[in-house]
Amino acid sequence: MTKQFDIQAQQTFEQPGPNPAAAIRKPLRQTLRPWLMVGVPILFAAAGYAHYVSGQAFVSTDNAYARVAKASINARISGQVVEIAVEDNQQVQKGQVLFRIDPKPFQIAVDRAQAQLSVARLRIDGLKASYRQQQAELQSAKESADFDQKDFARKKALVVSEFVSKSIYERADTDVKVARQRIASIEQQIASTVVALNGNPNIDADSHPTVREARALLDEAQLYLSYTTVYAPQNGIVAKVDDLQVGNHLNNGAPAFALLSDHEVWIEANFRETDVTHMRPGQEATIRIDTYPDRVFKAHVTSMSPGAGSDFALLPPENATGNWVKVTQRVPVRLELDEVDPALPLFSGTSATVRIDTRFSSPWWHPLKALLTAGNF
Template sequence: MTAKTETSANAAPAAPRKRSNTLLWIAGPALVLGVAGWLYFTGGRFVGTDNAYVQADQITISPQIGGRVVEVLVRENQPVKAGELLFRIDQEPLQIAVARLEAQADSVRSLLDGARNGYRGAEADLRSAQADMEHAQQQYTRVQDLRKRGLVAQQALDDAANTVASTRGKRDSNSAAVAKAQSTLGGLPSASNESLPGYKLAMAQLAQAKLDLSHAEVRAPVDGVIGKTDLQVGEFLSVGQPAMPLVATATLWVEANFKETDLTNVSVGQSAEIAIDTYPGKHWKARVASISPASGAQFAVLPAQNATGNWVKIVQRIPVRLALEPAEGAPTLRAGMSAEVEIDTGAERARYSHFFGGHNAEAPVASR
């Protein structure tokens, strides 16, 4: 009797334990399948890479004129503002050139004023010579008539003809003087000096000399930081010779090299999140600014030649440029820093993924 009672007592809790095991066997796989489905439907929305770096405009500062450096006002790693003086080139030869061309411009001005006065005088002489010639011609006609009637000697007729020829020569000489003065004035005797080609040339040369003098002071074109430089006083710089690098600080961006297989749903304007290795725990908001038209290999100095028999398919990397959004109090970023990028494409992986929080891939994240 006692044995039967113990058997019944042991069998009683066995039934609930069996039901609990059955629930675990059902709920466990269901939970795994649910998590797997969630990851499948929503996993294609975000794409990321750690092959990304902070980039900035790098400007090579070069002089626009040649000369000897007489002063260097910046040092390596020094922040500068746009318009700040970086170094100065010897100005004395340029100042001499400006003075010489100013004197040349004054000389041209005097020459043109003299030509204008000469033109007026030549015109007056021409009118006088024209009148003398007309009078001589009339006198010759009268003497010729008198000679036909035998009232004067042949000598008088010859003298009258000689007078006509002389006055005609004087008239032609004065006409040539008028033409010469008119040519000096560019064919426009009444025009001002500023409109004449010779004066324009002199003033253009003077303006170029003054511009060269202003270029003796080399200034920063943008806000930035001076890079590695060893420019010293006394060095001679030629036109366009690199003097020092300047890294701009106002235009920073991130260049991320994504696998080509990750760019299926990436488009310009989508939002992104960026983490910089230098600042753990800090994140920057960004947006896709542009996508390169070709892979990085296409821009290499020696592009890959795939038309050989030893070809091996390799997933290519496509550079994507991400514009950083302004963030107050954010740490300082420097060109070359390593970054990790994650882009929210908002893409659907299956037709029913909207039940799990997916969005229409045709609508960019930035527009929602």
């Protein structure tokens, strides 16, 4: 009996009782469960809202390209190329000789214009000399006319007294008339000479219109002669020089090759029309250029095109048709780099990816409104 009691007591003693730690964990799980069920969705919603709001401030496009200021080098006169002073893809400085056109025909024109200028000056000097001679002839004619007039008056008195014959009197009268006509003729010649001297007998030869015209023709000929040497209008790199060869005949204004600037560089990004709503000049941007994939360039918006790119196309689209399909248009946006690294030159036409911070964020209720009004106009 005693042995059986001991066995029951031992079994009772060895039977495990309730675990206090487990009792504590069970209420803790029950306590945290409702908070987790509410908090986790709220946390995800907050994260989603933060991502939505932050994402609205940035717009990006990979429809972007590096642009470099390009000048078309052309001849301002027509002629044959006799020298090319640069090579393809060569760096040139402003004022550097690029090529020359045969100057001989233009030098001949300069020599001819110089001769015409000398002739014009001699002509004016001759007119001034003629004017002085005509003045002397006029003075002599007036003195001769005075003498003839006095002789006529004396003979008129004598003919009345019959001391001279009537024929002598008539001859004296004729001499007076001839003297007066000679004075009138000389005065007419003087008037014509004064007109030829532009109304000023003492005019300086270089101030006369004829000489000034000849001088202008000489200046024009010298200008055309200077055009036979073509200089670089700015610093840059020449391209497509091989298209021009010695012996080619260039027409006035015909392009010879291109000169790309080495400092005037920008990025042209074509954003969708829905992306430029909050875009403004001065906003910051980051640019990745395919040429340098590991480099991020800082830039800013400088200007926005006043129209979509299609409006400036050679053949603008005609939307007033029955089979019209709406297509999202692209608006060209110009961006300039904050710093240009000479060690990382940008090549015109290379692709880029642009991301602009518009600093726009919609009100907190905007996502809810968008959901409620989805599908409505």
